[in-house]
Amino acid sequence: MTPKQFTSLAYDTVDDFLYGVCPNPVTCKNGMVIGGGIIYPEINFTLPAMEATETTLPKAKDIYKEIIEGVLDKALHLHTPGIVVEFETLPQYTEHPEWGIEIFKILRSTMYEYEEKHGLKSVFRMTPNDLREMNRPPIMRSGAYWESMLKIFTETAREGADFLSIESTGGKEINDEAIVNADLRTSIFALGCLGARDMKWLWSNISKIAEETGSIAAGDSACGFANTSMVLAEQGFLPKVYAAVMRAVAAPRALVAIENGAVGPSKDCAYENVYLKAITGTPIALEGKSAACAHFSPIGNIALSVADTWSNESVQQVKLLSGFAPVVSMEQLIYDCRLLNKATEKGHARLMRDLLVESDCYLDPQAYIMKPDVVFEISEEIVKEQSPFLRTLHTAIKALDILDRAVENKELIIDEREENWLEMLREQVEEIPEDEEEFISEMKDELSGKRYLPEEYGI
Amino acid sequence: MxxxxxxxxxxxxxxxxxxxxxxxxxxxxxxxxxxxxxxxxxxxxxxxxxxxxxxxxxxxxxxxxxxxxxxxxxxxxxxxxxGIEPIGTVVIGTVKGDLHDIGKNLVAMMMRGAGLTVYDIGIDVPDEKFVEKAEEVHADIVALSALLTTTMPAISDVIKEFERQGVRDKYHIMIGGAPVTQAFADEIHADSYTSDAASAAEYAKEYLTKKKAS
Missing domain, CATH: 1.10.1240.10 (Methionine synthase domain)
Structure with missing residues (x-):
């Protein structure tokens, strides 16, 4: 497959950059269209505190059956036009793909049953774990873990998974240490050099599976990179301006999936999806206030502003006062989407988007970096280059310029202890040469003997 | 000076x-x-x-x-x-089946910053490895981390391994991680639970200082 190239944005004007609709919507086998005008809820769930072993598999299957029936009943009861169900496997269920496939079949068959009997449309997102990091240093392109991932992707795609997704981890082994040091220079190497190379290889393979099975290569998430930064910034461990820059610099890596066959909707926790949508016009999943069951964020409303599916990230099957948590999440997501779809129907989608944006964007740099006009400004910078490394480097500089400008204009208020960090991050970025080979050589020397194998990334 | x-x-x-x-x-x-x-x-x-x-x-x-x-x-x-003795020694790791290491790394770094000697034995650590390392370095504290609801039970397995080998009473076992709670710590008979990296380091230092003084 010849990789796609993106040299301009998919939109002529930011006014058209809205939720529920995009220039390149995705049509599923059952006729549901993601990005075709309606925003759909996307539900995800996990087991309560219990071990995931062969012994507990029968119990796990019962729990998953109970969960899927609960959320589908709720969706039916609330007259939902359609839902996306994501099954993000537990590591054990990817490592033993036959267990994951058994659970997949329970979920998928129940969804078919509700569609057939009750007319409830639903589509399935299958998200195996990226187990390659179980080897330390990670083995990225061969071995038992990779084979297990391929097996679960292929079998579930064959058996009716609509979307194939993953939170891939190429470069994470380097980035984990960089994050706690707010070491943007190393993160640019991890994302722009290692991560981008891995994405090309990984998504070429996933797209091939999708093509062979009639499923849809949907997209990835830099969860272990940008979201880890966000969560640590929420806890006061890292500067928010650092987390904001990390969000933007995750975008060029994400774009590699689309260049190599993914068509959306990209993964829910990838807030960098907003840049993807602006550049590629593909639909995106997102999560925010209704994912507080899984993690907190400063972008609860703005994340919804241009989403095409709206997710809860994940919630375990525990009982709350009203009912089980996944059913509670289902109801919350349905009402969020119902309101937005009604606004669209009444011709107020742009107003609704702007309310969602403006209620968050001036309170936190991580929200500011997701403002639609800022998203376009950063996306335009990304498409000026074709090399993922240069895109990543230039995105970092552009993001810092934008945050500096916003602080100077008093459009964005940041804590006193954040102020020095804009300058400190810029100093780090300015040390990076524009020549990728030179940068790789520098980083190879610095990271020698550390936790990654250059040959696994083809460098 | x-x-x-x-x-x-x-x-x-x-x-x-x-x-x-x-x-x-x-x-x-x-x-x-x-x-x-x-x-x-x-x-x-x-x-x-x-x-x-x-x-x-x-x-x-x-x-x-x-x-x-x-x-x-x-x-x-x-x-x-x-005549200076170290404040105390900690063995820390993420339990079997769990690959998350950032939270655990933060705890280790903060404990080192508090003057403790820390042996970080990594992620996805088998139960017996915790015992082996604790015995080898004569640890005072064993700190266990898990980030998933499905790996949290493995914390209990580590404690059982210490019991099985007859060395449970030699060590103070601290636990933590996103899904972990004080109630869970009580249920599995861990010695202490802390909710974040800073409080873990603070608690460990206080515990060891008191232990030394007693």
Missing amino acids: DFEVLSAAIQKGKVKDVKSIVNQALEENVPVRDILEQGLIAPMGIVGENFSANKIFVPEMLMSARAMSAGVKIIEPLFSES
Whole structure:
């Protein structure tokens, strides 16, 4: 497959950059269209505190059956036009793909049953774990873990998974240490050099599976990179301006999936999806206030502003006062989407988007970096280059310029202890040469003997 | 010897300056215990307070911790002749089946910053490896981390392994991680639970100081 190239944005004007609709919507086998005008809820769930072993598999299957029936009943009861169900496997269920496939079949068959009997449309997102990091240093392109991932992707795609997704981890082994040091220079190497190379290889393979099975290569998430930064910034461990820059610099890596066959909707926790949508016009999943069951964020409303599916990230099957948590999440997501779809129907989608944006964007740099006009400004910078490394480097500089400008204009208020960090991050970025080979050589020397194998990334 | 200068160098994370000042202090025959307690550990206490008061971030604290470690490394060979004993030893790891390491790394770094000797045995650690390492290094504390609801039960397995090998009472077992709660700690008979990295380090230091005094 010849990789796609993106040299301009998919939109002529930011006014058209809205939720529920995009220039390149995705049509599923059952006729549901993601990005075709309606925003759909996307539900995800996990087991309560219990071990995931062969012994507990029968119990796990019962729990998953109970969960899927609960959320589908709720969706039916609330007259939902359609839902996306994501099954993000537990590591054990990817490592033993036959267990994951058994659970997949329970979920998928129940969804078919509700569609057939009750007319409830639903589509399935299958998200195996990226187990390659179980080897330390990670083995990225061969071995038992990779084979297990391929097996679960292929079998579930064959058996009716609509979307194939993953939170891939190429470069994470380097980035984990960089994050706690707010070491943007190393993160640019991890994302722009290692991560981008891995994405090309990984998504070429996933797209091939999708093509062979009639499923849809949907997209990835830099969860272990940008979201880890966000969560640590929420806890006061890292500067928010650092987390904001990390969000933007995750975008060029994400774009590699689309260049190599993914068509959306990209993964829910990838807030960098907003840049993807602006550049590629593909639909995106997102999560925010209704994912507080899984993690907190400063972008609860703005994340919804241009989403095409709206997710809860994940919630375990525990009982709350009203009912089980996944059913509670289902109801919350349905009402969020119902309101937005009604606004669209009444011709107020742009107003609704702007309310969602403006209620968050001036309170936190991580929200500011997701403002639609800022998203376009950063996306335009990304498409000026074709090399993922240069895109990543230039995105970092552009993001810092934008945050500096916003602080100077008093459009964005940041804590006193954040102020020095804009300058400190810029100093780090300015040390990076524009020549990728030179940068790789520098980083190879610095990271020698550390936790990654250059040959696994083809460098 | 002006401990204020050394303190400032630690707080700013200036490794080279710390090394130079500590070497100079040794040349001037400043007692090793004073260098350690007043020059290295005390300023890290200030750094910890600044972090708790939301004045600085983890990367700044880590810079200080690295500077402190550089100073400690110079005087460490002189500890035994100066009658200095380490505050205590911790073995830390993420339990079997769980690959998350950032939270665990933060705890380890903060414990080191508090002057504890820390052995980080990594992620996805088999139950018996915790026992083996704790026995090998004569640990005081074993710290266990899990981030998933489905790996949290493995914490209990580690505690059972300590019981099975008849060494449970030798160690104080601390647990933590996103899904972990005090109720869970009580249920599996862990000795303590802390909710974040800073409180874990603080608790460990307090526990070990009390243990030493008793």
